[in-house]
Amino acid sequence: MRVALFVTCVNDLLYPDTGRAVVTLLERLGVEVDFPAAQSCCGQPQFNTGYRHETEPLVRRYAAAFDGYDHVVTPSGSCAAMVRDNYPRIAAKAVAEGRDRGLTEAAASAVPKTYELTEFLVDVLGVTDVGAYFPHTVTYHPSCHGLRMLGLGERPRRLLEAVKGLELRELEGAEECCGFGGTFAVKNPDVSAAMGEDKVRHALDSGAQVLCGADNSCLMHLDGLLRRQDAGLRAVHLAEILASTEEQPYRQEVVR
16 A cells, blocks of 8 residues: 655645654554655635646646546545545536537546545554553644535544543534634635634633644644633644654643
8 A cells, every 4th residue: 555645735834743643643554755856836725716727737736646546535624525526516517618628637647546544544554552652631723624625524523532641621612613704814815813812712611731633823823822812721732642652652742
């Protein structure tokens, strides 16, 4: 089984530890992971802002970068959803306009093998107990793309519930958007911040030490709000929790 890591732009530029955590976790489970250097942006920012034609080269590049792999794993529900949900739409619209240029083939190659991390663990590897240890109270925020477009359901929670030492706290309004939404946060900053404040308030009310999620874009938004308040609650990507063990614990200090 040939598996490639699609690390995503946000993780590559701002949260490289999340990518490292994915590799650590998968290798611990016996998976050999490659990192194709030709990978780049999946095209989500361009597509969401209305630049569909400009997104098309990135669809072809994604398919080419991960050609020959059985599975592509990414620690981002939003980027996985971009590939799985929007690549076929982009290809279909190009066909309708009479200029496919290989997009149908690229989408057909990329879509079936692209998995968000928790999907890959539960559905492909068939595991929920990954041997993790994280002795903290945690509340989980399900990001919109993973929740609504990928239908991740209980997979992330099942993985968290199996972590030794972890106590999972309920998050009020868990299924409500945190307000980030990529370019939405740029175009509607006041609304975005207000939505984030609601999510942060619920996270603090849970009494947890850690706010966990499967998308660093959402966690970046929420962690910024938390740090401005000096709230004593930190946002941590799910992959970093699952990669933590008693022998190699999560390296950052958990406050509170």
